Amino acid sequence: MKHPKILIADDEAAITTGLSAILEDAGYVVDVVADGQKALDALAAERYGVVLADLKMPKLDGLALLRELQLREIPTEAIIITGQATVDSAVQAMQVGAYDYIEKPLNAEKLNRLKALIPKALDKYQVQQKNRELSSRLEGLTHYGELTGQSDSMRSVYQVIEAVAPSTASVLILGESGTGKELVARALHTKSDRAKGPFFALNCAALPKEILENELFGHEKGAFTGSTNEKAGAFEMSSGGTIFLDEMAEMPTDIQVKLLRAIETRQIRRLGGKKEISVDIRIVAATNKNLQKAITEGELREDLYYRLAVVEIDLPPLRDRAEDIQLLAKEFLGRFAQQNGKTITSFEDAAWEWIMSYHWPGNVRELNNAVERAVIMSRSSSIGPGDIIPRHLRNGGEMSSSFTIPVGTTAGEARQQLVLRTFANSSGDAARTAKVLGIPEQDVRGEMLALINGDAGTAPTPRSAAPADDRAVKARSRAESGSKAKKAPAAPARKSTAKKASTKKGR
Amino acid sequence: MEYVAPSAELGALWASLLQTAVGRASHEVKDALNGVSVNVEVIRGRTSREGVAASALAPFADAASQQIDRLVLLIEAVLGLSRMERTPVDIGLLVGRAAVLLSAAPTAGAATVAARIDADATVSALADGTAARVAVFAPLLQYLSAEGQGGAPADLHCVVTNDDAYVRVVIEGGAPVVMPHEAIAALSDSRITWSASPTALAIAFPRV
Numbered sequence: 001m002k003h004p005k006i007l008i009a010d011d012e013a014a015i016t017t018g019l020s021a022i023l024e025d026a027g028y029v030v031d032v033v034a035d036g037q038k039a040l041d042a043l044a045a046e047r048y049g050v051v052l053a054d055l056k057m058p059k060l061d062g063l064a065l066l067r068e069l070q071l072r073e074i075p076t077e078a079i080i081i082t083g084q085a086t087v088d089s090a091v092q093a094m095q096v097g098a099y100d101y102i103e104k105p106l107n108a109e110k111l112n113r114l115k116a117l118i119p120k121a122l123d124k125y126q127v128q129q130k131n132r133e134l135s136s137r138l139e140g141l142t143h144y145g146e147l148t149g150q151s152d153s154m155r156s157v158y159q160v161i162e163a164v165a166p167s168t169a170s171v172l173i174l175g176e177s178g179t180g181k182e183l184v185a186r187a188l189h190t191k192s193d194r195a196k197g198p199f200f201a202l203n204c205a206a207l208p209k210e211i212l213e214n215e216l217f218g219h220e221k222g223a224f225t226g227s228t229n230e231k232a233g234a235f236e237m238s239s240g241g242t243i244f245l246d247e248m249a250e251m252p253t254d255i256q257v258k259l260l261r262a263i264e265t266r267q268i269r270r271l272g273g274k275k276e277i278s279v280d281i282r283i284v285a286a287t288n289k290n291l292q293k294a295i296t297e298g299e300l301r302e303d304l305y306y307r308l309a310v311v312e313i314d315l316p317p318l319r320d321r322a323e324d325i326q327l328l329a330k331e332f333l334g335r336f337a338q339q340n341g342k343t344i345t346s347f348e349d350a351a352w353e354w355i356m357s358y359h360w361p362g363n364v365r366e367l368n369n370a371v372e373r374a375v376i377m378s379r380s381s382s383i384g385p386g387d388i389i390p391r392h393l394r395n396g397g398e399m400s401s402s403f404t405i406p407v408g409t410t411a412g413e414a415r416q417q418l419v420l421r422t423f424a425n426s427s428g429d430a431a432r433t434a435k436v437l438g439i440p441e442q443d444v445r446g447e448m449l450a451l452i453n454g455d456a457g458t459a460p461t462p463r464s465a466a467p468a469d470d471r472a473v474k475a476r477s478r479a480e481s482g483s484k485a486k487k488a489p490a491a492p493a494r495k496s497t498a499k500k501a502s503t504k505k506g507r
Numbered sequence: 508m509e510y511v512a513p514s515a516e517l518g519a520l521w522a523s524l525l526q527t528a529v530g531r532a533s534h535e536v537k538d539a540l541n542g543v544s545v546n547v548e549v550i551r552g553r554t555s556r557e558g559v560a561a562s563a564l565a566p567f568a569d570a571a572s573q574q575i576d577r578l579v580l581l582i583e584a585v586l587g588l589s590r591m592e593r594t595p596v597d598i599g600l601l602v603g604r605a606a607v608l609l610s611a612a613p614t615a616g617a618a619t620v621a622a623r624i625d626a627d628a629t630v631s632a633l634a635d636g637t638a639a640r641v642a643v644f645a646p647l648l649q650y651l652s653a654e655g656q657g658g659a660p661a662d663l664h665c666v667v668t669n670d671d672a673y674v675r676v677v678i679e680g681g682a683p684v685v686m687p688h689e690a691i692a693a694l695s696d697s698r699i700t701w702s703a704s705p706t707a708l709a710i711a712f713p714r715v
Contacts, residue, residue, distance in 0.1 A: 012538050014570040018545035021567065025552055056534055056612075083537030105540035111548050 003122055004049025004129075005029045009039035009065065010081070011058055019052065019106070026115060036060025043074050049125040050099070050118055055082035055089060063089070066096040075129060077121035079114070081106065099124065134162055145187030147180055148328050148364075151321035157184065157313060164311045165191035170263065172248075172308045173286040175315030178365030181286035182246060184313055188284055189242040197241025200234045205247035213255050214271060217262075223272025235268045239279045248285040248308065249294045253301060260304045283308060318360040318367060328364060329355055332371035333383065340375055350385040419447040517693045521637050524644040528608045529585055531651070535611035536581050542574030584608050592636020598643075598674045598712055599624040602665050605643055609651065609663075618651055618680070622665040632674045632712030638697035639712060643676060645690035646708050650680050673711040684708040 006023055010016045011034050020030040031048070033039045037059040043051060055062035062080050069076060077099040082089065090101045099121045102110055142150045144158040164171060165188050173181045182201055189199045202215055218233030234243055245251070251259065262268045263283060267276040285308045287294075294300040318325060329347065337344045347355065351374075360366050374387040405414045422433045434441035546567040553559045553567075584604040606622035632639065643665075650663060661681020668675050678684045685708065686694075686701055701710045 012542060014542035014574050015538065015545055017570055018542065018549050018567055021549040022545065022552065025549070083534040083541070104537040105544045106548075107544050108548060108551075111545070 003028055007042055007048040007051040008032045010054040011035055036065040039065055040068050043076055048076050049122040051076050051078045052081055053078055055080055063092055066098055070097050077125045079117060142327055145190055146183045147187060148331055149324040150327060151323045153316040153321050160313050161187050168282055169310040170283045170308050171311045173313045176317045176363055177288050178363030179315040179317060180364055185244040185284040194241050194282055198238045199242050200238035201244040202234050203246045205250035209252045217268050217270055219271035220273040235262060235279045235281055238281055242282045242284055245285040247287060249287040249289040249300050256301045256304050260307060263307050318363040328367055329371055332368050336372045336375040342375055344375055344378055344381055346382045348382050348384045351383050351388045354385050354389050416447050419444055517637050520689055520693045521641050524648055525588055527648050532608045539574045539578040543571050546571035580607050594636060595631040596634050596636050596639045598632050599667050601639060601643055602667050602676055605647060618662050620647055620663045624667040632714055634699050634712045635697055638694055638699055641690055641693055642699045642710050645687050646678055646684050649687045650684050672714060674714055676710045677707055679707040
């Protein structure tokens with residue numbers, strides 16, 4: 001592998017000529033500058049893996065050069081060579097980022113030390129350079145494998161996957177349900193040297209103990225009643241590849257013992273079998289459980305945890321990466337519109353508002369399902385709030401306590417949205433809504449009535465019709481929440497209103 | 508020629524000045540040693556390989572040789588100044604050694620000392636050798652150390668001349684050059700005199 005270049009910064013020509021000859025004889029490519037400023041200019045213009053700098057140099061001394069390198073974030077590893085060897089200057093140099101410090105004169109012993117230091121410094125530079133390139137490559141990334149996201153938290157996840165995938169280390173993926181743990185496991189597999197081998201995913205919570213054990217380890221013929229043939233388990237089938245154990249904390253503890261043994265020895269024994277079978281597997285496990293609690297309560301063996309969690313990847317919930325929601329929603333829309341043969345290309349503003357303000361407890365999976373349902377239900381070229389908001393949330397009970405009013409919204413529409421949101425957050429209590437907003441209760445009822453009648457933002461303030469309106473609002477609230485709508489006592493004048501609400505509900 | 512034992516006060520002051528001067532020169536000494544060592548290492552490494560032409564070694568041998576010359580000057584200066592001084596004192600040699608030791612800046616941008624000794628001058632003086640060293644080094648080091656405390660970092664130039672009665676050393680810098688208080692006290696019994704102008708100090712040593 002080609003070495004990065006080395007820069008020598010010293011005003012003593014007799015030293016730089018000799019030192020560069022020694023390094024060139026050792027196979028390095030070397031440049032020489034005579035002062036600290038020229039060194040800084042060279043390092044800013046070109047990449048040098050190592051800079052050998054004298055502490056005392058004209059224009060910019062060694063310490064000042066190190067400080068400038070730090071300040072300007074110029075990547076290199078600096079080895080300070082000095083005749084002024086004091087503890088203070090050594091400490092100062094190390095504090096401002098020197099890789100090491102060698103005292104003059106460079107006799108044969110010190111030159112040998114320098115020759116041994118340089119490859120290590122270059123290794124460090126190259127590792128850091130690789131990380132910098134990776135970060136830079138991931139910076140503009142919106143997708144990684146099957147994962148979607150451009151938030152910092154997801155890019156950190158990509159970075160960990162990129163770093164750990166080529167190794168054989170076991171990985172434990174933590175995250176709420178629906179965050180994409182299996183996609184991370186797949187990415188770890190496809191980015192590894194095992195990509196050509198099988199990827200075997202098994203949900204430990206979904207199977208009864210006996211079946212799970214059989215699925216993991218397989219069985220020999222006659223191992224149990226009805227086992228007329230031998231069967232290879234997941235460990236054997238995924239040998240040479242990756243096995244993904246989802247919900248691993250749900251695994252019965254006696255299977256955990258067998259799993260631990262399989263990880264430690266890389267050998268398994270089929271049910272009813274006597275023969276040890278060697279397996280070449282990489283294990284990726286996942287859970288959404290509180291592992292400390294599971295360990296404390298004896299549901300998860302601590303030794304197994306440490307075996308599996310060589311590297312932990314914590315997947316952020318969707319609510320913590322708001323910048324990814326729009327990206328994901330658009331992607332799902334395109335995918336499901338195509339799958340369903342529909343020409344839906346966008347979300348209405350109100351739908352976006354809801355999507356962005358909802359806290360998505362089911363994470364990406366819930367968003368995926370919501371968009372799929374909306375695409376199926378929608379009858380226009382864009383997704384409206386009625387399409388995307390699940391029926392059980394349409395009374396606003398799960399709405400966020402904040403919302404966005406886009407520029408261009410009329411004062412009437414903004415007022416109506418404010419009343420609606422506050423009304424929803426007040427559990428449908430008009431009096432409380434009025435108190436929170438500092439407006440008459442009749443105004444709240446008026447806005448709600450106008451909304452039900454479809455008069456967005458144009459509500460009169462029907463102070464005279466308060467009692468009947470109150471009933472209508474309650475009826476609508478019940479109709480939308482899908483409970484007791486039929487029992488709502490409605491005056492004749494309000495029947496049409498209640499019907500409209502029911503119709504809306506049926507969409 | 509005779510050895511003159513310095514007074515305790517003068518001896519202590521000279522020891523302190525010499526220590527400071529040698530300390531300032533340590534980087535220069537190590538640089539020269541480094542130059543020798545590194546270039547010899549190149550030669551050693553290349554001669555261990557077959558088919559290396561002499562021309563591939565010559566520049567490094569030259570560089571090592573130059574560094575040895577530099578080192579010899581520095582070591583001679585240190586050894587010369589460490590020896591007991593005889594009377595009469597060769598003021599030209601003394602100033603020359605001071606210039607060798609103080610010719611390199613210990614830090615980037617620091618002032619240095621250069622000397623010009625009048626070739627026609629008779630530079631031997633009847634001063635006490637230690638007193639003469641103190642008289643030359645004390646103002647030089649005072650000036651050089653003051654620059655680190657906000658003084659002007661202009662280089663110092665020493666010129667050695669003589670007339671019928673005195674060997675004269677004029678030290679000129681970019682800021683006042685003064686005889687430090689402790690040197691004034693220590694030199695009170697000597698026959699060395701001095702006078703100051705805004706940026707120079709003229710020291711007079713009685714001639715042989």
